[in-house]
Amino acid sequence: MKFSLPFFSRGKSMSEYQGKTYQDAVLKAQQDLNKPQAELTITVVDPGRRGLFGLGARPVKIEAVVKKVVEPATPTLSSSPEEVAPVQQEEPAEQTPQLIEEPVATEQPEGNPEGAPDGQLSPAEIAARHEQNLHRMSAAATKLVDYLEQAYRALGVDVSATVQSSGAKDVTIELNTPTPGRVIGYHGRRINAFEVLSVAFLNYQGVKDAQVTLDSEGYRAKRAQTITRIGERAVTDVIASGQAVFLDPMPARERKLLHKQLEDNPNVKTYSQGREPFRSVVIAPK
Numbered sequence: 001m002k003f004s005l006p007f008f009s010r011g012k013s014m015s016e017y018q019g020k021t022y023q024d025a026v027l028k029a030q031q032d033l034n035k036p037q038a039e040l041t042i043t044v045v046d047p048g049r050r051g052l053f054g055l056g057a058r059p060v061k062i063e064a065v066v067k068k069v070v071e072p073a074t075p076t077l078s079s080s081p082e083e084v085a086p087v088q089q090e091e092p093a094e095q096t097p098q099l100i101e102e103p104v105a106t107e108q109p110e111g112n113p114e115g116a117p118d119g120q121l122s123p124a125e126i127a128a129r130h131e132q133n134l135h136r137m138s139a140a141a142t143k144l145v146d147y148l149e150q151a152y153r154a155l156g157v158d159v160s161a162t163v164q165s166s167g168a169k170d171v172t173i174e175l176n177t178p179t180p181g182r183v184i185g186y187h188g189r190r191i192n193a194f195e196v197l198s199v200a201f202l203n204y205q206g207v208k209d210a211q212v213t214l215d216s217e218g219y220r221a222k223r224a225q226t227i228t229r230i231g232e233r234a235v236t237d238v239i240a241s242g243q244a245v246f247l248d249p250m251p252a253r254e255r256k257l258l259h260k261q262l263e264d265n266p267n268v269k270t271y272s273q274g275r276e277p278f279r280s281v282v283i284a285p286k
Contacts, residue, residue, distance in 0.1 A: 016045065018059040029064035040064050133168035133207075140205035141171045147201055148173065148194065148214075157182045170211040171202075180217040188223060191216065192251045196277075213253075227257045234283045238268050244284035249274065255281050 019025035048060035145161040152159040164172040177183045184191045202210040234245040258281050262270050
């Protein structure tokens, strides 16, 4: 009896696919290769870029190939069968009992319990790292102020930016100007867009996951009051009609205000839908 050697099935060559999102690109690969995602090896070539209001967007690019499958060896009969001699079974050798040594428990050193995370920082190290983050944010915020003034100046708007407060991961900047309407824009679109740019700027300066608040002439406080009134009117409409109300797209800060405002309301529920920067809040009956 002879045995054939195991072999590997050869999948398709690596192909490139692209889409607006990662899932769109993967779906195209599945349709082209006629395989589910679990049977594909996917490599991200370019994570893409969403862009700002559709500008500078770049699609996601991936490479996909069918995973190699190992087929098990199968016995094959030779063309000229030969007599197979009976196999004599050997009597099992007499087994001798073996002593199994019990593992000796080793004491863990105090101050380093088993399972403790590696690189655990001491309070002094945590304080030093926090001071380092504060210094990094302070230096980056100073550069951000200059960047904002130059960017608005390029739009023909005179702005004097001032840091109101800053922490390790957050900064609030006041934009002083004789023309606040041009700084804020229609429904805050311009100042919100500059917040997005500011986060990207700080990320480039080494401050990750920063929270930036830009304000001018008390706009943020006034806008919060407007959002509250919008939520109240929407709740009235939902209760009266029994149908959901779809609000206009809002930035994440304003959506959170609405969710917080209505989370305890017994008559309605809220959720967000869509993709940034057109993500919006839906207020629906419970």
